Amino acid sequence: MSTSAPSSTTPKLDPPMTERAVLALLCEAPAHGFALAAELQPDSDIGRVFTVRRPLVYRALNNLVDLGLARADREEQSTAGPKRVVHVATKAGSRLNTAWLNSPVEHIRDLRTQLLLKLLLLQRSGRSTGKLVAAQQRELEETLQQLIDRKESGDVVDRWRAGSAQAALDFLTDVARRAHQS
Numbered sequence: 001m002s003t004s005a006p007s008s009t010t011p012k013l014d015p016p017m018t019e020r021a022v023l024a025l026l027c028e029a030p031a032h033g034f035a036l037a038a039e040l041q042p043d044s045d046i047g048r049v050f051t052v053r054r055p056l057v058y059r060a061l062n063n064l065v066d067l068g069l070a071r072a073d074r075e076e077q078s079t080a081g082p083k084r085v086v087h088v089a090t091k092a093g094s095r096l097n098t099a100w101l102n103s104p105v106e107h108i109r110d111l112r113t114q115l116l117l118k119l120l121l122l123q124r125s126g127r128s129t130g131k132l133v134a135a136q137q138r139e140l141e142e143t144l145q146q147l148i149d150r151k152e153s154g155d156v157v158d159r160w161r162a163g164s165a166q167a168a169l170d171f172l173t174d175v176a177r178r179a180h181q182s
């Protein structure tokens with residue numbers, strides 16, 4: 001029986017946003033599901049950008065464990081119920097999270113949630129937003145130029161996307177300017 005290396009066509013691991021948010025929180029600090037769910041409630045810092053209901057947080061946590069991106073670390077006593085399992089990000093999870101946080105958002109429609117979430121998570125962890133901001137600006141400049149080239153067609157969707165891309169570029173320019181001032 002022969003063993004072979006993984007195929008170069010093996011799909012890239014690309015967890016959904018809920019898993020990405022939970023993983024990013026685990027990369028900040030070990031936590032149990034209840035604490036993670038609290039971080040993703042509407043009235044929380046992150047919940048202002050991305051909200052997840054508690055059952056979905058637990059499902060995401062289980063998915064991360066199944067994918068090898070997180071693991072159970074220890075149990076803690078709870079005053080309000082059963083013992084709580086504290087999870088941590090694995091090395092693979094930390095690498096995936098770092099790569100995701102520094103990579104630009106591909107679609108204009110995802111900027112409001114994904115870009116803001118990435119910027120907020122980077123700031124919370126004390127990391128620079130510079131690499132993400134620069135990569136996102138390059139991505140948007142290219143997209144905007146393509147949309148400007150098509151804008152004269154009068155297509156309302158292309159005009160909306162061009163306006164959104166320009167607004168996002170203006171926002172990123174301001175983020176970069178403020179980062180250099182501090």
